[in-house]
Amino acid sequence: MKNIRTLLLMATLLVGAAACKKSFLDETPLDFLSTANAFQTSADFNASVNNLYRLLRAELYTTNDNDPFEYTYRTDIAYYVPSGFPPNLSGEFSTTSAIPSRHWTPWYKIISESNTIISRIPVSKLSANDQKLFEAKAKFFRAYAYSRLAYLFGGVPLVLEEVLEPKVDYQRATRKEVYAQCIQDLTFAAANLPVITAVKDGEISNLAALHLLSEVYNTDGQYQKAIDAATIVINDPATSLMTARFGARKAETPGDVYWDMFRRGNQNRRAGNTEGILVIQLESDVAGGAASTGVGFPSGDLYSLERVHPALVRDVRINGVAPFNWPAADYSSGGRGVGFMSPSKYFINNAYAADPTNDIRNANHNFVRKFTVTNKNSPLFGTEIDFGNIPPGTTGTGGATLVSGEPSRAFYPYQTKCTEPYNPPANLLDPAKAFPYQIKGTSGGTYRDEYLFRLAETYLLRAEAYVGLNNTTAAAADINVVRTRAKAAPVAAGSVDLEYILDERMREFGIEEKRMFTIMRLGKWYDRIKKCNPFYSPSADPKYNLWPIPQSEIERNRGAVLEQNPGY
Numbered sequence: 001m002k003n004i005r006t007l008l009l010m011a012t013l014l015v016g017a018a019a020c021k022k023s024f025l026d027e028t029p030l031d032f033l034s035t036a037n038a039f040q041t042s043a044d045f046n047a048s049v050n051n052l053y054r055l056l057r058a059e060l061y062t063t064n065d066n067d068p069f070e071y072t073y074r075t076d077i078a079y080y081v082p083s084g085f086p087p088n089l090s091g092e093f094s095t096t097s098a099i100p101s102r103h104w105t106p107w108y109k110i111i112s113e114s115n116t117i118i119s120r121i122p123v124s125k126l127s128a129n130d131q132k133l134f135e136a137k138a139k140f141f142r143a144y145a146y147s148r149l150a151y152l153f154g155g156v157p158l159v160l161e162e163v164l165e166p167k168v169d170y171q172r173a174t175r176k177e178v179y180a181q182c183i184q185d186l187t188f189a190a191a192n193l194p195v196i197t198a199v200k201d202g203e204i205s206n207l208a209a210l211h212l213l214s215e216v217y218n219t220d221g222q223y224q225k226a227i228d229a230a231t232i233v234i235n236d237p238a239t240s241l242m243t244a245r246f247g248a249r250k251a252e253t254p255g256d257v258y259w260d261m262f263r264r265g266n267q268n269r270r271a272g273n274t275e276g277i278l279v280i281q282l283e284s285d286v287a288g289g290a291a292s293t294g295v296g297f298p299s300g301d302l303y304s305l306e307r308v309h310p311a312l313v314r315d316v317r318i319n320g321v322a323p324f325n326w327p328a329a330d331y332s333s334g335g336r337g338v339g340f341m342s343p344s345k346y347f348i349n350n351a352y353a354a355d356p357t358n359d360i361r362n363a364n365h366n367f368v369r370k371f372t373v374t375n376k377n378s379p380l381f382g383t384e385i386d387f388g389n390i391p392p393g394t395t396g397t398g399g400a401t402l403v404s405g406e407p408s409r410a411f412y413p414y415q416t417k418c419t420e421p422y423n424p425p426a427n428l429l430d431p432a433k434a435f436p437y438q439i440k441g442t443s444g445g446t447y448r449d450e451y452l453f454r455l456a457e458t459y460l461l462r463a464e465a466y467v468g469l470n471n472t473t474a475a476a477a478d479i480n481v482v483r484t485r486a487k488a489a490p491v492a493a494g495s496v497d498l499e500y501i502l503d504e505r506m507r508e509f510g511i512e513e514k515r516m517f518t519i520m521r522l523g524k525w526y527d528r529i530k531k532c533n534p535f536y537s538p539s540a541d542p543k544y545n546l547w548p549i550p551q552s553e554i555e556r557n558r559g560a561v562l563e564q565n566p567g568y
Helices: 002-021 042-062 067-071 098-123 128-153 175-192 206-219 223-235 345-349 455-468 472-485 498-512 515-521 525-532 551-556
Strands: 078-080 276-280 341-343 370-372 384-386 450-454
Touching: 042 067, 042 098, 042 128, 042 276, 067 098, 067 515, 098 128, 098 551, 128 175, 128 206, 128 515, 175 206, 206 223, 206 276, 206 450, 206 455, 223 455, 276 455, 341 345, 341 498, 345 525, 450 455, 455 472, 455 498, 472 498, 498 515, 515 525
Parallel strands: none
Antiparallel strands: 078 341, 276 450, 370 384
């Protein structure tokens, strides 16, 4: 038995030695994907471009229920209600705070991915036409990202090639140098991207590049070039403002064309919308759609504007009785609002003061100020509660007494473009049906596509350029195209200046706009806060016209000095 075991052991060792000698265990892959061969075909490049769309959507809309709204909180339009008063801006905008750092990195991620596409094109198998097309797409995204960084931080490091090894010696370019690079990229993109009628809904076109180019030209003070770029977009036969009611809910009342613009399914060209220039796709319950009706909070699969913007009317009590059903897909509840983002008092009281009655953007079905009592158990059932005339003794969150005209977490006006009144996604309706249009606790998303660029803004960008050239007559003409659609009284040329345009943007876009970009690219953050938002005014400082460079970026940049912005 011992000899048999010895012979078996020797045989095993010999077989093992032979196997090693013949590389018996060596693998010969028939195919593989790596960074060395990932960018060859148009399918490869399309996959990377699709990821750029995803990264942009996440940063501006769906990362979670907080970060995307930092482009709206702390502006002249809105404020973060739960923060203490006065808010701690010195802490929120410090060199080590989360706000600057968590937005610096995503923009550079988009730049990095864009640079990879551009750097890999020359060694790919793409046709000459496809090479230009994918270069144009990547340069559009790179320009968009760099323009946001320049608006927020000023001059930043310009990285224009794929980085293949660690680099710790970045230096800041000037703000003007960053704008020059954006202009160069966008000029190429505008010349080589398809026309808007040749792309799918949500895809970038030559007009999207020209719209963005007009914005950057304006910011760089090249006003005539901004006018020229915007004019091409405005004069394109495929674009026009929506002036007549449209979409599946066009017969509903109350309603108007502005209301129709923000109903689910109405944002894209396939719905007959000729105003949208670049529409971010947020399809509900579609793989990759980023509008899931079955997720909670926070989530990277949902645009949480409905949750963030309307007040938490659940907490309102009049003589101890709740006047409103909550959560409900009606105007009084605003869906499932939790009262984080109130309009500023200027937005509520001053923005529409010149024509509060005729301007459809200020109609109660677009900007709710009067709330119908929906709880049948309330003695006030069926009547309206006016935000400007709250019944005495009304209380809100934590039992605090509500004051007429003073926003609180429980009660303030809101824009209905954040929600879908009386028509939520069907599976969000609560089967309990305790009251009409009761929705589930998982609600809170804005379940529709979102305008990133639309033609009304192109008109206002051109008006901005005309103001830069002291041509207020032409500026007024462009503004009045937008105001005419809104049924608002026209503005006279003598009343037009940059402040008026900022107010008109507030009226037209409100919470739809990533307002931080607009007021910071114009160097107007401090001025507009002091004028429009008393919540932040006591702690405002001119240095906040630029965010600080994150201290972590400065410290890891060991090979060169990455200079901090003044005052930090």
